Amino acid sequence: MTEATLLEPGTAQAALANPGASAEAIQSHYDVSNDFYSLWLDDQTLAYSSALWDFTKPDDTLEAAQLRKLDYHIEQSQAARKKRVLDIGCGWGGTVRRLRNVHGVEHVTGLTLSEAQREFILEHSPTNVDVRLQSWSDHQPTAPYDAIISVGAFEHFARPGASHADKLAGYRAFFEKCYDWMQPGACLSLQTMSYGTTQAEDFSKYFETEIFPESDLPHLYEIALTSRPGFEITRVRDDREHYARTYEMWWRRLRANRKQAELIVPKAVIERFERYMQLMMIAFHTGRMGLLRLTLRRLDNPGAPLSV
């Protein structure tokens, strides 16, 4: 896996310039092969993030649960039938397509750091979709957005080893950018893995070397702290059991497609993914990690004096 680092972590300047994982680090994880991911992600959305299961339905499918997740974020961000919506960390474009094809959004902008993902979306998307190979920190919209959705990207916004102050500064910079890009009162629907009962030290070495180089996870309180004063958090869910089940489904699908996978990537890569999926199943099932879904509404005049 590439360990390329564009900026050394640990200084405030580095954190503000680009606090998260570099493009090289993101590509090392996501550019394994689109064909490999398509063996175990669902066909409909290709979403590589936790689904939203209906645990009352024993026959709920990965496809249905992923579509339910997309619709949840579209509902929470109030994106349906709006003019301009931004998807930060758009993956293989499931949300982008859903917004355009089903929810009547006029124009969707998607940001990704993965060239393989960008190419895939351009091949499979309707018109009025703008996919940029760009970090949120470099994004400069031409007009305000009516809603923002970010699923499975916040995990990459901080680097392990950075000081806590730098980590918070990076998160704060992200929320300030979102605030500036949004219409007054607009909503941001955010989904991210988080530390649960564990601390960064327990995970960072494994994460950094094996799976997500240069990425660190948030705690819920860090999001609550850094989204102020621009946003009010109107909804919080920890859906960790949803992610445990999602990882289990991916693991079973990869196991079932093992022979095909071996034609696409080396055996060692498959074994690394299988081990990673099982460890994540354990982490979410036991509460060591959380899966946060937050709705944040832009607050206007947050500093206005109280009239008493």
Next chain:
Amino acid sequence: MSKAVHEIKAWVVDYLARELKLQRNQIDERKAFDRYGMDSVAVVAMTGDLSEWLGFDVPATLAYDHPTIESIAGAVADLTPESA
């Protein structure tokens, strides 16, 4: 093919004895896996080998819902290749 509870217990006892370099009679079937110093990576390795022996996949989380030899053996015996 499904295995009987006593066969699964014997397999796990053998596995732990081999991995932890202990005598079989030093393994307590009612002691939790984490008390043997097993972390999640060790659990994933164990359920992986167990799956290979059984011929169907056992998710690693089963060892957290059933954290002793005695309880996991019962849970695994209840699994069929279809439900696993």
